[in-house]
Amino acid sequence: MTEANAIAPDAKPRLPRGVRLTHSEAQGGWVLLAPERIFKADAIAHEILKRCTGEVTFQAIVDDLAATFNAPRERISADVTALLHGLADKKLLEL
Amino acid sequence: MAENGSVATHKPLGLLAELTHRCPLGCPYCSNPLALEKREDELDTATWARVFGEAAALGVLQCHLSGGEPAARRDLPEIVASAREAGLYTNLITSGVGVTTRTIRDLWEAGLDHVQISIQDSDAVSSDRIAGYRGAFARKCALAAEVKRLGLPLTVNLVIHRANIERIGAMVDLALSLQATRVEIAHVQYYGWALKNRAALMPTREQVARATTEVEALRQRHHGKIVIDAVVPDYHARYPKPCVGGWGRRSLNVTPSGKVLPCHAAESIPGLEFWNVRDHSLADIWIGSPAFNAFRGTDFLPEPCASCERREADFGGCRCQAFALTGDARATDPVCHLSPRHDLVTELAAVQTDEPYQYRR
Numbered sequence: 209m210t211e212a213n214a215i216a217p218d219a220k221p222r223l224p225r226g227v228r229l230t231h232s233e234a235q236g237g238w239v240l241l242a243p244e245r246i247f248k249a250d251a252i253a254h255e256i257l258k259r260c261t262g263e264v265t266f267q268a269i270v271d272d273l274a275a276t277f278n279a280p281r282e283r284i285s286a287d288v289t290a291l292l293h294g295l296a297d298k299k300l301l302e303l
Numbered sequence: 304m305a306e307n308g309s310v311a312t313h314k315p316l317g318l319l320a321e322l323t324h325r326c327p328l329g330c331p332y333c334s335n336p337l338a339l340e341k342r343e344d345e346l347d348t349a350t351w352a353r354v355f356g357e358a359a360a361l362g363v364l365q366c367h368l369s370g371g372e373p374a375a376r377r378d379l380p381e382i383v384a385s386a387r388e389a390g391l392y393t394n395l396i397t398s399g400v401g402v403t404t405r406t407i408r409d410l411w412e413a414g415l416d417h418v419q420i421s422i423q424d425s426d427a428v429s430s431d432r433i434a435g436y437r438g439a440f441a442r443k444c445a446l447a448a449e450v451k452r453l454g455l456p457l458t459v460n461l462v463i464h465r466a467n468i469e470r471i472g473a474m475v476d477l478a479l480s481l482q483a484t485r486v487e488i489a490h491v492q493y494y495g496w497a498l499k500n501r502a503a504l505m506p507t508r509e510q511v512a513r514a515t516t517e518v519e520a521l522r523q524r525h526h527g528k529i530v531i532d533a534v535v536p537d538y539h540a541r542y543p544k545p546c547v548g549g550w551g552r553r554s555l556n557v558t559p560s561g562k563v564l565p566c567h568a569a570e571s572i573p574g575l576e577f578w579n580v581r582d583h584s585l586a587d588i589w590i591g592s593p594a595f596n597a598f599r600g601t602d603f604l605p606e607p608c609a610s611c612e613r614r615e616a617d618f619g620g621c622r623c624q625a626f627a628l629t630g631d632a633r634a635t636d637p638v639c640h641l642s643p644r645h646d647l648v649t650e651l652a653a654v655q656t657d658e659p660y661q662y663r664r
Contacts, residue, residue, distance in 0.1 A: 224456065225416075225454050225455060225456065226416050226417045226455060226456030227456075228392065228416065230364075230390065230392075232362070232364055232390075234314060234359070234360060234361060234362035234363075235314060235316075235362050235364065239364060241364055241365060241392040241416070243394065243416075243417040243419075243456055243458055243484075243485050244365075244394070244458070244485070244487075244532070246316055246364055246365065296527070297526065297527050298530055299456075299484040299485065299529070299530055
């Protein structure tokens, strides 16, 4: 991860209107629904995305995940950054 | 996270709800069937609500409200609300003509998730000429502005052909200026009414090659600002498209009168028996309808598909196209350069005319 890819600690990531995290009984899991796209959200992606409410900072999300899953903060930070950047590039997330 | 596909297969993901065949535009490439369904035969509001509920239970996640022009239905807000209530992602596919400020606000309140507006060209005069409707371009742009005022995501759909293929860059600029976050660059596909205008719409091989290079450059230039999805021009491709992600595998299509089709051109194949939502549940149709089982899987495919390693990737291409060009719906889609009938496509792709369009009226 390069410096240019870092997400500001005080950024408040949110799913814009038209992008929804939803549970599908029939498909057996969480999915992220977006214009002409469907992403299956695995357990990790679901834990990250459900925290992207636009009210919580990136820093707080990482702290929360690190505490909840008792995992190294650097590792969590890198995983969350990669996921959020990937979605932001596709206009599926606002940072 | 994995995109599409990895969600359990063989449960449909998408429902194309053709709410009406009525449309104010006269586009020469209209892909709706030659025989349009009548207003008095259209499903009512309550039946659509039932269909959305059955679709969600079956696994469908997204519903595309299309037509014709879906706004020709006065009950469109109720239809959107019922799709949302069923838990579906709701996508409005509109010409932009006939959608008033009031309508789009009602749809927003009903929970509409996304709007896709078709625009025929970056040049207003040319755009109106292609649509066969004076003033359409201005109305499309006005609706786009209203959509963004409401904070809804916007896709601009650009159908590409001989008359506008040189202006793809300008059309993407237009989409950016309308604050679209996604643009679809869709070369004309020759089904339904579009077959009547094939030579008047067909670009040259050189134009297609330039356009393909240009789209790749635009993608890089606008990376992170707008998502560019491109549909390859069939007649100039090496391999065929995987027809609706596989026949009876990913999606279903309900016509205005309630017939359920594996894809929206499926009625062009003679001898298929389609079931109607008035008589059967969507689950029964998905599993048991003869039309859905006609080309499921790949067992029906002849050589060269039968032993081809791409068999599970493209399913031998499009059944409707195989029938339209060879007269045999089981044949390898002749778009494929490995098809023994590929010469048919090469010949047709070389025929261009400057004759006027036959508008859809």
